[in-house]
Amino acid sequence: MTDTTLASGPAGPKPKPAFSRRNIIIYGSLIVICLYYLVPLYVMIVTSLKGMPEIRLGNIFSPPMEITFQPWVKAWAEACTGLNCDGLSRGFWNSVKILVPSVIVSIIIASVNGYALANWRFKGANIFFTILIFGSFIPYQVMLYPIVIILREIGLYGSLTGLVIVHTIFGMPILTLLFRNYFTSVPEELFKAARIDGAGFWGIYFRIMLPMSLPIFVVAMILQVTGIWNDFLFGVVYTKPDTYPMTVQLNNIVNSVQGVKEYNVNMAATIITGLVPLTVYFISGKLFVRGIAAGAVKG
Numbered sequence: 001m002t003d004t005t006l007a008s009g010p011a012g013p014k015p016k017p018a019f020s021r022r023n024i025i026i027y028g029s030l031i032v033i034c035l036y037y038l039v040p041l042y043v044m045i046v047t048s049l050k051g052m053p054e055i056r057l058g059n060i061f062s063p064p065m066e067i068t069f070q071p072w073v074k075a076w077a078e079a080c081t082g083l084n085c086d087g088l089s090r091g092f093w094n095s096v097k098i099l100v101p102s103v104i105v106s107i108i109i110a111s112v113n114g115y116a117l118a119n120w121r122f123k124g125a126n127i128f129f130t131i132l133i134f135g136s137f138i139p140y141q142v143m144l145y146p147i148v149i150i151l152r153e154i155g156l157y158g159s160l161t162g163l164v165i166v167h168t169i170f171g172m173p174i175l176t177l178l179f180r181n182y183f184t185s186v187p188e189e190l191f192k193a194a195r196i197d198g199a200g201f202w203g204i205y206f207r208i209m210l211p212m213s214l215p216i217f218v219v220a221m222i223l224q225v226t227g228i229w230n231d232f233l234f235g236v237v238y239t240k241p242d243t244y245p246m247t248v249q250l251n252n253i254v255n256s257v258q259g260v261k262e263y264n265v266n267m268a269a270t271i272i273t274g275l276v277p278l279t280v281y282f283i284s285g286k287l288f289v290r291g292i293a294a295g296a297v298k299g
Helices: 003-008 021-048 070-077 089-119 125-136 140-153 160-185 188-196 201-212 214-229 233-238 246-254 263-296
Strands: none
Touching (some): 021 263, 070 263, 089 125, 089 160, 089 201, 089 214, 089 263, 125 160, 140 160, 160 214, 160 233, 188 201, 214 263, 233 246, 246 263
16 A cells, blocks of 8 residues: 555545534424324324323323323214214224225235226227226226116115225226336346246236236235225215215214214214224335335336
């Protein structure tokens, strides 16, 4: 090592200060955004654990002096939603009956559609894909009344089965786009090699595509679970009081005009309603990010 090298000092980029202007702006913005979402959640949680006398004191940010879970019990099993006073429990099971078949059927059909559009250039594929993409941009409100007529004519209006069909159809365009873009990002050589080895349409799908597609299936599942579970519009239009999903039950509890306004029960009911999509995301969040990064939103 020469004297010139020693005099020049260590090589490499100059270390950036921890409190540079760029870092302050980035982390400051992230902290503000986090507080924007976490402060209301904190208020909801502490309010749901207080009794009404403590809530009437007016300090919404103070932790509960005496924790009580009675508001949660009442929100789940005792709160009145119209003529029924069974809380969110009935709406929860209605939402489960709607969610499970809607998610499974829509993801299965959309994955096959995306696979066919990406790897099998059949006649009319571009037209079919254009129609699906066009369908994903049609406002739901435009389709409400025509679908009411259709469901009425086939005898499914007001039933859970009718709502399952609606969610399955409306989830198809965006899910097909996701699967099509993901399968397009898979190396084409794998597909060609499988064709040379004699694999057909279903053989390639089940033996090659599905084992490689767990991330995009998780993306599709999270999108469908979140959209279907949080849906209010379709639930209130296409079902009746006995088959209302959980979000409609929540609306009836929160907006009840009879008796005392129980803010602790309302907050507990709101948190209970949001637990399912939150749980799904926290369990599979890493795969969701992988699916997005692996081509879920690439054109």
